[in-house]
Amino acid sequence: MSVSTAIPKGTRDFSPSEMNRRKYIFQVLEEVFRRYGYLPIETPAMELLSTLTGKYGEEGDRLIFKILNSGNFTEDLDSDALQKLSPPALAARICEKALRYDLTVPFARFVVQHRAELVFPFKRYQIQPVWRADRPQRGRYREFFQCDVDVIGTRSLLCEVELMQIIDDIFSRLGILVNIHVNNRKILTGIAEVLGQAERFTDITVAMDKLDKAGEDKVREEMLQKGIPETAAEHLMQILRTSGNPAEKINNLRSQLQSSATGMEGLAELESMLSYLDDLGLRAAVDFDLSLARGLNYYTGAIFEVKAKEVQMGSICGGGRYDDLTGIFGLPGVSGVGVSFGADRIYDVMNELKLFPSATEGTSRVLFANFGGEEERYSLKILDMMRRNGVSAEMYPDAVKMKKQFAYADDKKIPYVAVIGSEERQAHQLSLKNLNTGEQLALSPEEAIAKLKS
RNA sequence: GUGGUUGUAGCUCAGCAGGUUAGAGCGCCAGAUUGUGGAUCUGGAGGUCGCGGGUUCGAGCCCCGUCUCCCACCCCA
Numbered sequence: 001m002s003v004s005t006a007i008p009k010g011t012r013d014f015s016p017s018e019m020n021r022r023k024y025i026f027q028v029l030e031e032v033f034r035r036y037g038y039l040p041i042e043t044p045a046m047e048l049l050s051t052l053t054g055k056y057g058e059e060g061d062r063l064i065f066k067i068l069n070s071g072n073f074t075e076d077l078d079s080d081a082l083q084k085l086s087p088p089a090l091a092a093r094i095c096e097k098a099l100r101y102d103l104t105v106p107f108a109r110f111v112v113q114h115r116a117e118l119v120f121p122f123k124r125y126q127i128q129p130v131w132r133a134d135r136p137q138r139g140r141y142r143e144f145f146q147c148d149v150d151v152i153g154t155r156s157l158l159c160e161v162e163l164m165q166i167i168d169d170i171f172s173r174l175g176i177l178v179n180i181h182v183n184n185r186k187i188l189t190g191i192a193e194v195l196g197q198a199e200r201f202t203d204i205t206v207a208m209d210k211l212d213k214a215g216e217d218k219v220r221e222e223m224l225q226k227g228i229p230e231t232a233a234e235h236l237m238q239i240l241r242t243s244g245n246p247a248e249k250i251n252n253l254r255s256q257l258q259s260s261a262t263g264m265e266g267l268a269e270l271e272s273m274l275s276y277l278d279d280l281g282l283r284a285a286v287d288f289d290l291s292l293a294r295g296l297n298y299y300t301g302a303i304f305e306v307k308a309k310e311v312q313m314g315s316i317c318g319g320g321r322y323d324d325l326t327g328i329f330g331l332p333g334v335s336g337v338g339v340s341f342g343a344d345r346i347y348d349v350m351n352e353l354k355l356f357p358s359a360t361e362g363t364s365r366v367l368f369a370n371f372g373g374e375e376e377r378y379s380l381k382i383l384d385m386m387r388r389n390g391v392s393a394e395m396y397p398d399a400v401k402m403k404k405q406f407a408y409a410d411d412k413k414i415p416y417v418a419v420i421g422s423e424e425r426q427a428h429q430l431s432l433k434n435l436n437t438g439e440q441l442a443l444s445p446e447e448a449i450a451k452l453k454s
Numbered sequence: 455g456u457g458g459u460u461g462u463a464g465c466u467c468a469g470c471a472g473g474u475u476a477g478a479g480c481g482c483c484a485g486a487u488u489g490u491g492g493a494u495c496u497g498g499a500g501g502u503c504g505c506g507g508g509u510u511c512g513a514g515c516c517c518c519g520u521c522u523c524c525c526a527c528c529c530c531a
Contacts, residue, residue, distance in 0.1 A: 006522085009522090009523085056529095056530095057529090059528075059529055059530090060529080060530090062455080062529095063529080063530090102530095102531090130531085132529095132530080132531095134528095134529075134530075135455085135528095136524085137524075137525060137526075138524085138525070138526095139530095139531080140529095140530075140531085141531090144531065145531085146531060147531095206529090209529095210528095213527095214527095294530090313531095314529095314530065314531070315530075315531065316531065317531075318530080318531065340531065341531075342530090342531025343531080344531070345531055346531090369489080369490080371489075401488085401489090401490095402489050402490050402491085403490070403491070404491090405490085405491085406490050406491035406492090407491050407492080408491085409491070410491045410492055411491090411492095417490075417491080419489070419490075421489055422489095423489095431489090431490090433490070433491090435490095435491065435492080438491095440490085
């Protein structure tokens, strides 16, 4: 009777070839992040539950993985309390830790905690897994990597512009064609104000966000259900129908949102950002998408979302500006902006489109065949010499049939096999066979190294 | 949290109206004269048909329960 080899729902093992491809994505991200002046940090997998709750909206709170306290955690609970407490209240009593849900909130906590040592504006990147107790499906995992870049400590719109450049840079390097959707929470606030429904902001944005997926009727229906007056819903629909290129949309909205100072400010910000981008000329298509809202309720300014053009998949990158995320940790008035790249979805997209370069398959450059005895000892020396000269090399550990050793090289996609039998050893040579072309040459160790490094 | 779907060899799946020792392809292992792979040929190993119960002379196939997988909604990377 053996224990099941199953792993928790929504988690995955990664094979060597998958890891090679994943590493490739991380390398590209990291290289670009560094090129724009961002530096790495890491934070723990778990945070105090109180650090995380209340930052992601009601839905988000439910999806936080909580960690049961150690010891006798029911000690101060009578059975009555167990029955009566709501799930969140009970969780607060018996769980003081939780797995991180994203990297932005831990980052805000980090900034406040280490503010004395940091140089502001602080630019950091962070590539770590996060956990969500969501129900898994296509492109959705319970454990996945986020790759965040954020600047905190400045309100400059140049940061938004820079993040857009980073997004453009990364996806063009990876070869993924994308649409970048942008909007501004202030514009959404303005719309809610103009509708006379400022206090229903969240309900309105949540409904609006579904526009492209569900359609007008469903959105209208949801709003009425949430108790928003029909006239306001109708007015919203009219505003959402604003069409044209970004500049036209902005102009059109200006006349509609005149009475909202916040809304006008959002439009000005967006316009300014887009004009910088016009100068810089991004490769990706940038679309002002009025229905883009984003559920994370800490965003206050610009918001972004990136979707792959050729694959049906949720967003592969998203983010925005948050004005007061550090406030709750005791440092008010510090504005930041950042985006998060979803490495796992990017992987899925690239896999589907076969975008991984063949170099990511790589392993050793050369396999030394093992003949055992004196030849084995001699081969080991040459092998060591290869490694000291920067050639990734390995020797088959057993002196088994050549057929089997060659098949191993073939399976591992090792391009060369070095054969050193008694003849080669006496001649101080090795037979180097290229498995792709079938060509086999008798070379000195030095010549072989030169060949393998080319 | 809501709705739907799936569960047979390591993988992808067949399995006729319930009837004898459950199949295929791929993969794996071993050979085709002992220093050369990816091809071909030959042979072989491997399954308590998700789990529990029921109906039946008899169940992979029917019924009930349960778990699981995947998909969609919600939300998001």
